[in-house]
Amino acid sequence: MHFTDYGVSLLTDNLCRISNQCSCETFNEDTQESTPSEYCFGDCWDDSLHLFEIDTQDLRDISDTWVVEGLPLWNRTIRGSFTIKNAADLLRGITVNSDWTLRYKVTPTHIWCYLSHHDAAGSFKAYPVIEDSE
Numbered sequence: 001m002h003f004t005d006y007g008v009s010l011l012t013d014n015l016c017r018i019s020n021q022c023s024c025e026t027f028n029e030d031t032q033e034s035t036p037s038e039y040c041f042g043d044c045w046d047d048s049l050h051l052f053e054i055d056t057q058d059l060r061d062i063s064d065t066w067v068v069e070g071l072p073l074w075n076r077t078i079r080g081s082f083t084i085k086n087a088a089d090l091l092r093g094i095t096v097n098s099d100w101t102l103r104y105k106v107t108p109t110h111i112w113c114y115l116s117h118h119d120a121a122g123s124f125k126a127y128p129v130i131e132d133s134e
């Protein structure tokens with residue numbers, strides 16, 4: 001299946017990937033192979049979050065208020081706005097409260113996202129909005 005939406009293709013575009021499931025690996029000296037670790041060293045999340053932090057810096061500088069459009073839940077998609085203080089807040093606003101994997105691409109105006117989790121998967125976008133100062 002060739003999935004494409006918002007002008008971005010899951011197959012052809014090189015999307016960043018972040019997951020809240022552990023991706024730690026252990027290196028076996030004997031076989032010279034890395035395998036998924038049974039134990040999380042904690043680094044996997046820190047590393048992914050750090051990349052997400054760098055990738056989204058320019059967009060987060062635009063505004064603390066964000067809108068998410070089309071976030072896939074099990075029975076519907078949602079549109080909503082939320083306020084962020086940092087990259088972790090932004091990530092919370094565009095993911096769900098279970099195991100998830102997010103693929104994303106940052107553009108000058110928004111983040112294109114593809115989120116998959118237990119109950120659903122789908123593409124959506126999130127972007128900063130500048131509020132009236134009054």
Ligand SMILES: [Zn+2]
Pocket residue numbers: 021022023024039040041042043044045
């Ligand atoms: Zn880990």
